[in-house]
Each structure stands twice: as C-alpha cells, then as structure tokens.
Amino acid sequence: MNIFFDVDDTLITWDVRLRPGVADVFDRLRADGHILYLWSGYGPRWEVVRRFALEAHVEDCFWKPLYNHHARLVELGVPFIPDYVVDDHAEIVRVFGGTLVVPAGTPFFDDQEMWRAYAEIVSFAATATR
C-alpha cells in the first residue's frame, strides 16, 4: 500500500521530538512491502525527514489537502490517492481511510501509538488483499 503519514502530532511532537517507534515501524512497514510518504498542511517536510534520518524510509513528501481533499490532490501535486493514512486529524482519516492517532502524551517514552498504528495497518492489509 501507499501509506501517507501526517507529520505534526503524528510523527513528531509540538516541540519537534520524534515519536517513539517511528523508525522501527517504518522499517517494518517497508519490509512488509509498503511505500511510505509524509504529507503536511505546511508542505513537504523534508527537513523532518533529514533531521531524524528517515531518508531510507520515505519515498516522497507532499502537501496535504486540508479541505476539498480529493479534488485538491492534483492541484497539490499528489500523484495518486493514498491507500491508507495515519493522522491525528479525524477528517483526513475519514476521507481517505486509515488510523487516527493521538499526540504523544506523557510519559513520552511509553508512547505506543506508532506500534498500535502498525498493528492496524497489518490487519487492514490482510483484509484488503483477501
């Protein structure tokens, strides 16, 4: 699947910390055959990819449409419709299908949200190919 991850409050915290499990989950998802993209309402976030050394995992970065979602994919240069999204905004998950995550809480290092998302993706991929 082409899986699109939101950035702020999904992969990184408000104070720009990488959420626990991101690199390991990305590694696992790629091993499972998925292609990973980041998108954000603030534009392509290559600075986040570079800052946290995620280059090997992330195929591309895009603008995320915040309204009129499907119509704006073309306008924003997103070349296809995501198969699955991971986002902290319910609307994006409702429109494209995927997993809603909550921002990392405290204690930060106990945050398991990326692994929960991974389990959801594994389960979705299993039913999608059936």
Ligand SMILES: [Mg+2]
């Ligand atoms: Mg967000």
